[in-house]
Amino acid sequence: MSDATLHDSDSHGRLKVLDGLRAVAILLVMVMHSLRDFQADSSIHFLPFSFIDLSSLLYNGWIGVYLFFVLSGFLIGNQLIKISPLTGRHKRQALGYYFKIRFFRIAPAYYLVLVIFLFSYYIVPHMQDGLNPADLFSWVKRLAVHLFFMQDYMPPPLAAYFWSLAVEAKFYLAAPFLISGLFMLSTTKARLTALSSLAFFLILVRALTVFVISDTFHGYDSYFFLIQSRFHLALDPLLAGLFCAILWSDGKARALIRNPILANTLFLMGSTGLALLTVTQSIDYPLSKTGDKILMPSILAIGFSLVMLGLLGQCKGYKIFENRFFRFIALISYSLYLTHGFCLRLQNVVIDFLADVEIAPIAHPVYWFASLPVFFLSSIFLAYPLYRFVERPLINWSKKPPSDKHQT
Template identity: 25%
Template sequence: MKQRHIPALDGLRGVAVLMVFVYHYGGGTHSSNRVMQLFGFFNKGGWVGVTLFFILSGFLITGILWDSYDDPHWWRNFYMRRTLRIFPLYFGTLLLVLLAAAAVGTFLPALKMIWVPFLFLQNIPPLIDNINRLPSPFPLFHFWSLAVEEQFYLIWPFLLVLQKTRRRAQLLCLTVFLLACAFRICLWQFAPNPDYVEFILTRAGELAAGGWLAIAYRGPEWPRVERFAPATAMLGGAGFLFAGLHCHSFESTSSWMMELGLPGITLCLASILVLAIRPGLLQRCFSGAWLRWIGSISFGIYVFHVLLAKVFHFLTHQLAGNRGPMVQNAVFFVIAAIGSVVAAWLSFHFYEKRFLRIKKRFTPISESPLVASQSSD
């Protein structure tokens, strides 16, 4: 019998949000200290925390869908649960952005642009500039990943339901993964455009990789997947490392990173997910109480750590404005970490939970055998 709840997946989500946070606040690239410079060089690859989010999402959502298709109300239950999990904080944030714009006198220009994130279109290349130019003290440039996931939720259930066997479902996942690789190769070889880093066709492979694992988890081949996971993790990690060192940057926009680094790190992180499910050292590490707690409020941390950046800047200036750059950066990091966690905790317990309780009304008859936590499923 497969486990109904695996705490290590909550911990993996915590790792993912910590990677993204350090990516945005770790700094070090322009430091005069050699150690910090080296840290900053590798920290440019912290964007892979979003890749881990996508793999986890593909794994959990595909599993939930596959196990609930016998329920006559599967589509209603699925979309209501997704809506109750994502929409309250998401659209509450958009309202906060508009109120902040009104406070600084830019309400009407912001209102004219807010339709882009309102429709989850902020990852569409021609529209990305609207988000970057949104005239509000609260930025939304990091919301592109939420658009990718919502577009995935809109399309994936109806593609998956057409697959009548596990083999066909796995073939669908593999096809999407390969098509995403082919799309990136064609684009970055002939018409490279950094705006497409956030496009659904660029990132669909990460979600599909998680989906493939979800189907495999429910079949007899899972022991074989576990056996090959360590070698796959090392091979994929080596591909990511080679791509970054070859082009002297771990940023996501280079052709090497898009063509080799992204599929490599996807395979690596997908294999780590497999090892986290299997009893052993990694499962014990990811099952730590503090890491699972971070994972339980990771959605809020992801939203607020960028949204409140200017607030964190202001507080840093007040506390360490006359100190050196190293001290200011350290204070900024600590304030942002504490502020993001506190904001996420308050949001989760006093706002989001009110909607999460309603999710119980839309629980599938055949509940998925694998659930991460009530904050994410």
């Protein structure tokens, strides 16, 4: 194990502090989904506190996906950077090993949930009236789109939050080529400059896209499917994570990040910026300003990158992110992401029951608070078997190295 991970890794080489960030990411997404189904109008003060509405933070929980992307960029970058010095057969074997792990990390559990989702939400509800061949063909077509992770370019997805998996899968494929190209450059500075240039170019592409198709925006759905969810327009946080991985692989840069003053400064800058952005305003539907459409992904990517680097540098309080609860949630975070949508219906059942009892006015926060534990506990109850019996066994199997062992 390299000294880059020795101080904050467990016996399996996992960067423990990043588990806390992974847990925060999935919790943000789940809270946002639980609130959005209950209180659709984000302009109404739902949890007023002094001069702000704390529900803005909850509505803005979609940014947890961007935190996931930053983490993925960093972790995938770390893995591929270790492969980059290899040549010939050893490099081909290492890349084959990488692709095998990546596929079995996301595909089997995702495919299983896709089939369950298709039957429970589309086929079964229509069975009493008979399955229309045209509808069945449409559902099968949508399933095929999802099987090849193309729902970001061929909407609508079976579930809206599946878009991020399509972006992630494409990044898994592109990252080895990107890292190989960057590491043809001889210095860390040159690599970071090249990566920053690519990121800036993609921002320009997004800006051009926004201006060209701005007349087609008719609400959040059109913005989401045309801009926010498309792979080439959603790379900011993944590239930011990759930027951090290249920094972390450089001994001098890593030593600098571990400086207590700098680590604390990085974490404080990132967390304060994100807090001001998400608590004081609702950014869940960034439609009102053209600048938001263009720059918000980059701003979020930078904020989360600063937080992550501060935690890697062991800023004050970093141990909070290594607690057992966060580590458990992090372990099942992917299964939680896949399955929590099923439990939103159960949450709505609880809300409907409480509304019938009339314990408070309709849309009162008490309904959401009362239903939230049911939503979270049922989500964990559903996600853990998927993790325990599908996700984990296949991940462990995929990590068995080829006969000609290599260091990755």
